[in-house]
Amino acid sequence: MRVLVTGATGIVGTEVLRALRANGADVVGCSRSGSADGVLTWHLGVQPPPDELTDRPWDAIVHAAADIRWNLADEAALAANVDSARAVLPLIGAATNVVHVSTAFATGLRGDISSPDRDDYRNSYEWSKAAAEREIDAVCPNWTVRPPMIIGSREDGRIARFHGVYQVLEGYLWGSLPVMVANDRGPVELVAVDDVAAIVVDRVLAGRPDGKRSITPGAGADALAGKEVLDIVFDELNAWRRAHGVDPVDAPKVIEPRRWHRFFRPFAEQHLSRSQRAVLHAFDPYLPYWALDDHVHPDHLVTEVEATLRASIRYWADRHPRTASTTPRPWRAAT
Known part of the structure; x- marks a missing residue:
């Protein structure tokens, strides 16, 4: 063939x-x-x-x-x-x-x-x-x-390029993503x-x-909920950090989408710098996939997603030790 x-x-x-x-x-x-x-x-x-x-x-x-x-x-x-x-x-x-x-x-x-x-x-x-x-x-x-x-991959978390979950993790660790807008119970x-x-x-x-x-x-x-994904990601990240002599880091605060769009974001944007607002807009296309109640209807079922996600975070951290070891700085209002 x-x-x-x-x-x-x-x-x-x-x-x-x-x-x-x-x-x-x-x-x-x-x-x-x-x-x-x-x-x-x-x-x-x-x-x-x-x-x-x-x-x-x-x-x-x-x-x-x-x-x-x-x-x-x-x-x-x-x-x-x-x-x-x-x-x-x-x-x-x-x-x-x-x-x-x-x-x-x-x-x-x-x-x-x-x-x-x-x-x-x-x-x-x-x-x-x-x-x-x-x-x-x-x-x-x-x-x-x-x-x-x-x-x-299931075996060792191997992947050719890092997108999706990895970008959210990197954005938070480098201080680009101050909070996580997600439906706690919605499937990811x-x-x-x-x-x-x-x-x-x-x-x-x-x-x-x-x-x-x-x-x-x-x-x-059996899909993981948004909050479960974040908990697993940061649990595995902190296990890696402890093994490398780095203090653990808190997971981002999770804000429900309706509250984010109706209150937090309109209020925050009045006090953020142009670059901070640009970061928020850059992450906008990713938010729907963490915020919907039901958006995928699979016809080919997969199992053991948690173990695969943990292996994936370990693989990412081993290849990005500087990012995995950093501690995000909180955002401050623009003067």
Whole structure:
């Protein structure tokens, strides 16, 4: 089986490339930057594909290339996520099995991907990923894998890049995020990166479907609540700090979204500096995923999320010892 993996140096692509090679597939990876691990350089949507990718048909294509930042300008999100999907379409043959890595949040506020209206999505990432799905759906039947927030591998917390939970942790430790706006009891769906890769590989090996088939992994009724996620993250962080001779740090204060938007934020913004206000706005696209009561409906259940989250925080701290050892300074009102 000859398989192309786009975004092969990203969070999911790295794991998929490793897993497919372990399964004996003839795999070619590509990404914007390439790598020494045999990954070709191809900036999808900007450059034409390398000759090595157009010489003969592909048995399967895993399209995992994306910019997963939730605060991109609309034009940048379209260029990163929609143009990259369009760039893959000419490589799809009549029998090619396409596995598209999307996001659980591509269904936006309506619960489906059909709307092109930006107002039907919480941010540019959701909007552009829904558009990317529509581009691929219009050309061929495909498997669409829609993971929620991704954390490290089950075994040791390994992950190629740090986003989502890690950004919240880094923001708080460096003093960029003074409080956590979250629904204490609302579910926060997290899934291990190797679980996502395993789903993708299974679909590659399953062959081309007869229509669109989507898979959303998650813990469902057993998903951790927002407060539980924070407690686990800081419990594991403080265990790491104690082992390295660093005093523990308090977790951020949790404020319920309605109170934050109706009272705390309007009051605070009158007394914050321009840079402090800019930080708050930068984190705005992330808040809905901690503040909603119910926003993901998985059809592929995962288990043991807490153990995976703990391994993920240890892995992050071992690779970011300076950040993991710092103590946040409280915000002060601007004079």
